Amino acid sequence: MTIMFNKHRPGPRDTETDHQRVRVTDLEAGYPGRPVLRQLSFGIPALTVTALVGPNGSGKSTLLGVLAGVIVPTSGRLQYAKGRPPAFVPQRGAVGDTLPLTARQTVEMGRWGERGLWRRLNRQDRAVVDSAMERLGVAGLAARQLGELSGGQRQRVLIAQGLAQQSDLLLLDEPTTGLDPEARERITALLTELVADGTTVVQATHDLESARSADACLLLGDGRLVGHGRPEDVLTPTLLSEIWQPA
Numbered sequence: 001m002t003i004m005f006n007k008h009r010p011g012p013r014d015t016e017t018d019h020q021r022v023r024v025t026d027l028e029a030g031y032p033g034r035p036v037l038r039q040l041s042f043g044i045p046a047l048t049v050t051a052l053v054g055p056n057g058s059g060k061s062t063l064l065g066v067l068a069g070v071i072v073p074t075s076g077r078l079q080y081a082k083g084r085p086p087a088f089v090p091q092r093g094a095v096g097d098t099l100p101l102t103a104r105q106t107v108e109m110g111r112w113g114e115r116g117l118w119r120r121l122n123r124q125d126r127a128v129v130d131s132a133m134e135r136l137g138v139a140g141l142a143a144r145q146l147g148e149l150s151g152g153q154r155q156r157v158l159i160a161q162g163l164a165q166q167s168d169l170l171l172l173d174e175p176t177t178g179l180d181p182e183a184r185e186r187i188t189a190l191l192t193e194l195v196a197d198g199t200t201v202v203q204a205t206h207d208l209e210s211a212r213s214a215d216a217c218l219l220l221g222d223g224r225l226v227g228h229g230r231p232e233d234v235l236t237p238t239l240l241s242e243i244w245q246p247a
């Protein structure tokens with residue numbers, strides 16, 4: 001599926017798209033009166049973990065929002081290979097802690113896209129929810145209120161909600177921020193397992209260790225693409241110091 005914004009001209013067919021889950025061309029996006037992403041062009045290889053790295057405010061969450069379809073670009077072209085709609089797990093801080101929901105109800109919301117808001121979940125939905133909660137180690141928290149959970153527990157519940165959507169394109173905004181080392185390792189291992197199961201994963205991260213273990217890396221600086229490729233080629237001292245220069 002190709003979506004063009006602001007009369008972007010269709011270009012010649014890009015043969016690389018065949019191995020890419022998403023292809024982005026000349027993308028510009030932001031907020032009213034606040035342009036953020038400028039002239040981004042890149043591909044997200046299918047069946048990989050791609051890490052999205054950059055300083056605070058460089059545009060990582062905005063880019064994930066565009067890929068998820070919740071932020072409409074001002075111009076450019078987005079091409080999605082055939083597949084299910086993306087599952088988007090926003091930053092923990094973007095989700096209200098005061099919602100009167102249990103951990104299980106939060107994960108069950110991941111089935112709404114499939115089942116509809118008002119339909120009861122069926123046995124298969126419940127099995128998907130159980131499996132997602134077990135994979136994230138939060139089955140024991142099912143009856144607890146979301147607002148009572150620790151930051152790391154809530155984070156894992158939100159990732160379980162993303163898994164429950166059973167998409168083959170999973171977009172995660174800083175999934176390991178605030179987690180202890182054991183939980184971080186568990187999430188990193190889970191992402192590798194998901195790829196082996198047929199999922200393409202994109203994660204925004206501040207954790208350079210986690211970014212180095214990804215298959216591909218997009219480095220953003222002030223809304224522009226500063227580097228794109230294998231982590232060892234992108235996360236170099238030169239490029240990192242270029243975008244993390246003190247103001």
Ligand SMILES: Nc1ncnc2c1ncn2[C@@H]1O[C@H](COP(=O)(O)OP(=O)(O)OP(=O)(O)O)[C@@H](O)[C@H]1O
Nearest residue numbers: 031032034036054055056057058059060061062063
């Ligand atoms: N809803 C919004 N309205 C206006 N400007 C916004 C909005 N959300 C983000 N911005 C601005 O857009 C720019 C990019 O923000 P974004 O959240 O995409 O960066 P980020 O790289 O994800 O940052 P962080 O690492 O701090 O999460 C920032 O300058 C931010 O202030």
